[in-house]
Amino acid sequence: MKLRAWDGYPGPDKARNKGVDLRVYTDSNTAYTDLQAGNLDLVDDVPAQQLKFVRSDLGNRYINQPAGIIQTLTFPMYDRAWSGPARAKVRRGISMAINRAQITERIFQGTRTPATDWTSPVLRRQGGYQPGLCGDACRYDPVRARKLIKAGGGLPGGRMTITYNADTGSHKDWVDAVCNSVNTVLRNDRACVGKPVGTFADYRNKMAGKKMTGPFRAGWQMDYPLIQNFLQPLYYTGASSNDGHFSDTGFDRLVNQANAASADVRAIAGFRDAEKILAEQMPAIPLWYQNGSAGYSRRLSEVALNQFSVPVYSQIRVG
Incomplete structure (x- = not known):
């Protein structure tokens, strides 16, 4: 052009x-x-x-x-193998099996920061960023990770794939690193493997067609610097970019209340409460905040x- x-x-x-x-x-x-x-x-x-x-x-x-970008692993909540209360333990355990600090340093040379919530540090001034909201689930803890995955019934079929588009963004490097981290924790070299899709167009078609059978790469670059933009488009029931098809009436209600708030402070507080539900259910694993x-x-x-x-x-x- x-x-x-x-x-x-x-x-x-x-x-x-x-x-x-x-x-x-x-x-x-x-x-x-x-x-x-x-x-x-x-x-x-x-x-x-x-x-x-x-x-x-x-x-x-x-x-x-720093930029308003976050990278996550999103789960196909339309797949019974990954949905349900018990599976929340598995999702949380997988998150705790990922050594974010090591990956961001070795793969990205410090150009990424381990994520501890579902937004971005660029929202700090506006009040939407909540460092540490993810809690223990975003801390590398091999022992607890193994216990949670076992308590939740284990990986579906004993194995999981991480799907990603192979044509942009050096995704293969970090997906392989994430799988290596999970495999080390589970003491199984075949527990996790990357699943590349040739082009982003094909990748999007698979997401739109609900064809994901395991966690998949999901990145979000903000459209505008508000906490609403990191939560509503991705996790509200039926939202345009809710590729994992997560649905929770409590989350939706809090988002609606935040949108109807008469003051910015109340709106931000409402969205923060909604984000706590993501921390409980882990429909997507926050990986790292991306720098430009x-x-x-x-x-x-x-x-x-x-x-x-x-x-x-x-x-x-x-x-």
């Missing part, structure tokens, strides 16, 4: 460059290679495999900052990411 600046634009934030050519890559490593070769000026996603080298490659032309990452060429200056991890293209200077 080729975008060009319009000289007649009447607003105060006129573009500082003549235009932007946007390129779509099916492999973020190829994009990074093109940046190094001088064939690309800006990448808005540094692949996990390059994070060890990016600071030496780019120096101060590498950006890493970008790298740019020597031709550019004044490159910045907004709170959505999107480059502010109009402010970039060329030359």
Whole structure:
């Protein structure tokens, strides 16, 4: 897509460059290679495999900052093998079997932060972020993890798969790491295995068709910086992005009350109460908060990411 600046634009934030050519890559490593070769000026996603080298490659032309993005493992609550009160123990146990601190450091070189709620630290100022809400369920505890999974009836069929789209985001690396963590805790090398789907389009079709048979990768990038946007679209009954089809009347009631509140403080408190139900039932496992990452060429200056991890293209200077 080729975008060009319009000289007649009447607003105060006129573009500082003549235009932007946007390129779509099916492999973020190829994009990074093109940046190094001088064939690309800006990448808005540094692949996990390059994070060890990016600071030496780019120096101060590498950006890493918090963004309104969270990564989760969502369960297909429409599948009886994963739904029900007893299975909540299994879901909680799986969460406790994931060594988030080790994965975020080794795989992502500290560009992710272990999640302890279902929102994002960028909501701290607005009051929606609740650090620690997930409690023990988001703490690595092999002994309790094994006990909970056993108490909940064990993994369905003794084995689980984590489905992910293989075409973007370096997902294979961290999914394999999560499975390795679970397998180590359960002392079974075959307890968990990654299940790649070739393209994001096919992946979305499987989610829409309720064809997931185990936990699957789910990421959320906020549309606007409010706690409502992290909860209602993903966990309200019948919501547009509720891909796990979680449904709870108490959660829905609290969301409705929060939306009807006459003051922001009351609304935020209502959404916080609703989020506590997620902590009880674990329809999705919070994994980590994602930082926005970008790298740019020597031709550019004044490159910045907004709170959505999107480059502010109009402010970039060329030359």
